Amino acid sequence: CISDMCLLNALRRMGYDRETMTVHGFRSTASTLLNERLKERPDVVEAQLAHSQKSKVQAAYRRAEYEDERREMMQRWGDYLDGLKARAGRKA
Secondary structure (H helix, E strand, O other): OOOHHHHHHHHHHOOOOOOOOOHHHHHHHHHHHHHHOOOOOHHHHHHHOOOOOOOHHHHHHOOOOOHHHHHHHHHHHHHHHHHHHHHHHHHO
16 A cells, blocks of 8 residues: 555655645546546446445445456556557657
8 A cells, every 4th residue: 555645745756736736636537537548347447446335235235356357457557658658758
């Protein structure tokens, strides 16, 4: 586990101020892109982001962790980010 403070300090060292980017902003961006661009299963995305179940009934019965799917999804996410970086490098 990595604490929010650790991630926040990394953002500040990279030059992002409070108005530009937050840790929650990265999580929100990841959720949006994983769902919309990469068409990942919402249950798997939510599990990766460690979001709790919205419904008490779901929380009581759904205990799947989707480890294999999450691992594969994160590889696709890394590949997607590498592609964005490569495209940005070509434009510079």
